Amino acid sequence: MPELPEVEALVRFLGERTTGRVVVAADVAAIAALKTFDPPVSALVGRTVTGSARHGKWLDLTLVPDGVPDDVVHLVFHLARGGWVRWSDKASTAIVRPRMGGSGGGRGPALALRLRFDDGSGFDLTEAGTRKSLAVHVVRDPHEVRAIATLGPEPLGEDFTVDVLAGLMAARNQQVKGLLRDQSVIAGIGNAYSDEILHAARTSPFKLTRSFTPDEVARVHTAIGEVLREALATSSGRPAAELKDAKRRGMRVHGRTGQTCEVCGDVVREVSFADRSLQYCATCQTDGQVLADRRMSRLLR
Structure with a gap:
């Protein structure tokens, strides 16, 4: 399971590559991985990524529509034990077919979510193993996710004395x-x-x-x-x-x-x-x- 150092590195990696990019496609493959329904995943399409952040082991991308800076939506996800971010400078445009019951039936990495940007790049959230616990949330405030709202202090923060x-x-x-x-x-x-x-x-x-x-x-x-x-x-x-x-x-x-x-x-x-x-x-x-x-x-x- 990725922990603070790897999640922070992933946040920086995604921030460098996605900030300023517009989402042109957001496709859910593993329905069970999506934990929210309002806003829908489709609300990500047409929005521009304005930043990335970390909350404990959670990754957070902030997105806003062009010209409406107050209409903020967050794509928040936890990779759990078998999840990972797979980046591609040329993302696949293949049709993603949703599946029930998790991120796939086998032990190999299975697609859970695919995000594609206006320059052709994008990333897949995948999950390996039989125990599926990757969690994807689309929310207006990351603290709507209870696991984030109840996090303890950051161990590298100045206030962690x-x-x-x-x-x-x-x-x-x-x-x-x-x-x-x-x-x-x-x-x-x-x-x-x-x-x-x-x-x-x-x-x-x-x-x-x-x-x-x-x-x-x-x-x-x-x-x-x-x-x-x-x-x-x-x-x-x-x-x-x-x-x-x-x-x-x-x-x-x-x-x-x-x-x-x-x-x-x-x-x-x-x-x-x-x-x-x-x-x-x-x-x-x-x-x-x-x-x-x-x-x-x-x-x-």
Whole structure:
């Protein structure tokens, strides 16, 4: 799943290529991916893109009709686990036939939405895998999308201070891994970067938030900034097609089960859950304690 650094890079990528362009076609292929009906998708046609933005892991294109700057519509979408943006300087003009029940039946990338512009360029929103959760909204205000309206603070914002993080961690006693992934607490961090942040902070993923000392909170805060900024620098300026590979190459523990920890030389280990897994280094993060690799595993604190 793309997280804050990749989504920000996609927003910049799309902004550079679409701002000032007029939408000439907007075709929905996966009806289930479209979560709104008013305004209709057809309202995008004839409008000019005036900018792009990010809200947590959500991408947002702003569009207005010629000569009516107050009539704003937003195309807002969340790529979820298997979604992606596929840009083309010469977009396909083939007829898009709508499908019910998701973005396609197979595991390969299936078209969900196609947008084409007046210069012939455009992009497809696609989704791979059998679990379809890509979400597309056409709204007048992005905060009409509840998941955006309830987002927590941006972790790279100037107002995201150590004290803010300390308050979030003290508000409810939960495992720190879960707190970092909760979009209503902190926006934009997911499974991969929470693994990376906790490794950089030398912290167990299952350490309870109210057990953190002020120094430990500060360490997590520093790790959040360093990990996300490094990933953002790596992603910045890359075409959409290269972002996934760049993300994988930048990981130190996530997705590296069985490989060597670059910090201490220990082996990177994994704990599996029903629908995901986490990776960690026992030497760096858990004082050498090894988590049992079974679903619903718990760490001895």
